[in-house]
């Protein structure tokens with residue numbers, strides 16, 4: 001495998017609310033290698049976006065570290081962090097709400113470049129190149145984002161994320177708001193740009209069909225913690241954590257003939273992130289849970305070949 005670009009170590013984010021501390025991210029560790037696409041999957045509210053925002057340091061962690069190329073982002077001064085941040089970018093789900101309607105497309109794409117101190121002329125020519133790269137006409141420079149369709153707006157968001165020549169892009173549900181036909185175009189664009197620019201993606205999604213198409217490895221998250229981390233192939237062909245298997249088996253399958261007969265479907269309510277179950281967080285929804293699962297939090301274990309799983313009773317192949 002190639003070199004490690006990003007290291008996340010024991011990352012924790014608790015949000016203080018009136019009802020108590022929301023344990024949004026609770027002791028998450030993983031690495032992302034240069035040039036790969038690592039997907040982050042899990043049900044709504046499990047902490048995916050919070051994790052993405054922590055990595056970009058858009059929010060401060062309660063504890064834990066994020067290292068980019070070995071450098072601890074938490075130890076950088078304001079100025080150093082701003083510089084380092086140009087190497088980290090994000091693409092959001094809803095390109096419209098993430099783009100300020102008062103700016104032209106050109107200004108929006110150029111904004112990260114201005115923040116880096118690039119002069120006007122250089123900015124303009126760079127934006128033209130970026131428009132070409134994401135498949136938008138150069139004429140769009142002076143137009144406003146509301147004049148565009150969802151897919152085109154996402155292309156604007158991608159151009160803006162690319163502007164500062166980042167190494168890592170966090171893609172937070174980048175195609176979830178788009179029609180299926182447009183989704184494929186945007187996914188293909190992301191793949192093509194990855195190849196051309198050696199980009200690394202942390203790809204957040206709850207759509208397992210999308211994840212299967214785009215990602216090299218998959219990280220499965222449940223209630224603020226990681227359950228399993230493995231190659232995309234292993235996740236689909238030999239999942240070890242019951243939650244991974246149930247997520248995959250519960251995903252909508254257009255052709256019922258392809259449903260496996262021994263499907264394990266997700267059941268039960270999501271526990272509260274304020275009072276998560278002791279032991280394994282998935283124990284209240286797991287058909288295999290034992291007393292040990294209800295009392296002892298399972299540790300992440302390496303089963304070889306880069307297949308990691310945190311479960312007392314993994315589903316062995």
Ligand SMILES: Nc1ncnc2c1ncn2[C@@H]1O[C@H](COP(=O)(O)OP(=O)(O)OP(=O)(O)O)[C@@H](O)[C@H]1O
Nearest residue numbers: 015017022024043044045046047048049050051273
């Ligand atoms: N600013 C905040 N204050 C309080 N709680 C928050 C805040 N941001 C997120 N949370 C809570 O943290 C948990 C994780 O939220 P997060 O948005 O990271 O989930 P997610 O996996 O991205 O969900 P989705 O798939 O719906 O986007 C949720 O319980 C959410 O309500």
Ligand SMILES: [Mg+2]
Nearest residue numbers: 048049050172
């Ligand atoms: Mg989210």
